[in-house]
Amino acid sequence: DQQVKQNSPSLSVQEGRISILNCDYTNSMFDYFLWYKKYPAEGPTFLISISSIKDKNEDGRFTVFLNKSAKHLSLHIVPSQPGDSAVYFCAAQNTGTASKLTFGTGTRLQVTL
Amino acid sequence: DVKVTQSSRYLVKRTGEKVFLECVQDMDHENMFWYRQDPGLGLRLIYFSYDVKMKEKGDIPEGYSVSREKKERFSLILESASTNQTSMYLCASRTGGDHTEAFFGQGTRLTVV
Numbered sequence: 001d002q003q004v005k006q007n008s009p010s011l012s013v014q015e016g017r018i019s020i021l022n023c024d025y026t027n028s029m030f031d032y033f034l035w036y037k038k039y040p041a042e043g044p045t046f047l048i049s050i051s052s053i054k055d056k057n058e059d060g061r062f063t064v065f066l067n068k069s070a071k072h073l074s075l076h077i078v079p080s081q082p083g084d085s086a087v088y089f090c091a092a093q094n095t096g097t098a099s100k101l102t103f104g105t106g107t108r109l110q111v112t113l
Numbered sequence: 114d115v116k117v118t119q120s121s122r123y124l125v126k127r128t129g130e131k132v133f134l135e136c137v138q139d140m141d142h143e144n145m146f147w148y149r150q151d152p153g154l155g156l157r158l159i160y161f162s163y164d165v166k167m168k169e170k171g172d173i174p175e176g177y178s179v180s181r182e183k184k185e186r187f188s189l190i191l192e193s194a195s196t197n198q199t200s201m202y203l204c205a206s207r208t209g210g211d212h213t214e215a216f217f218g219q220g221t222r223l224t225v226v
Contacts, residue, residue, distance in 0.1 A: 009153070032212050043117070043203055043217030044156070051212055089156060095211045099144050099163070100171065105155035
């Protein structure tokens with residue numbers, strides 16, 4: 001049972017444009033969400049997070065939006081750069097249980113020139 | 114900087130061998146995790162540990178065991194390697210507080226032949 005879903009396996013965006021990566025979850029007990037970026041043959045690196053008490057968090061070119069009623073979050077990258085080409089994973093945690101993170105299946109972003 | 118170090122980047126093992134994957138973190142984190150990453154399946158949790166000598170099964174523990182004798186070290190053991198355990202293995206650590214990110218190692222690409 002996939003509790004965190006990223007329905008788009010891949011996304012291609014032109015340099016300078018906005019990239020929007022989506023993530024849906026089914027467990028209403030999740031209350032903390034994170035985005036990770038992963039290059040081939042490397043471990044994931046943390047990008048940005050959001051608590052369920054907020055609906056938006058911004059860090060430079062990266063903004064995460066959370067819609068709790070829809071159980072949906074999205075990551076916006078503006079402007080997109082070629083170095084952003086990677087696989088992006090969303091992750092979720094229920095802080096009422098053990099501190100494990102449940103990950104989605106990932107979206108491969110390609111930023112073209 | 115938090116550092117999570119996995120002992121090998123690449124490993125090739127034969128079917129039936131016992132395989133040890135080692136992970137060390139230098140930030141005194143209480144929680145440590147082992148995930149595997151497979152195409153189309155994202156990151157799936159194998160086992161995690163929230164304290165020395167404590168462990169809990171993740172979503173796909175079959176065929177694996179773990180050991181945490183010291184706080185900084187978390188080992189993943191494949192009791193009898195099989196070809197379906199060919200994968201990228203990722204170790205992560207995380208502090209015990211809520212709403213914190215997990216830090217990942219560089220990954221071990223294991224091939225079982």
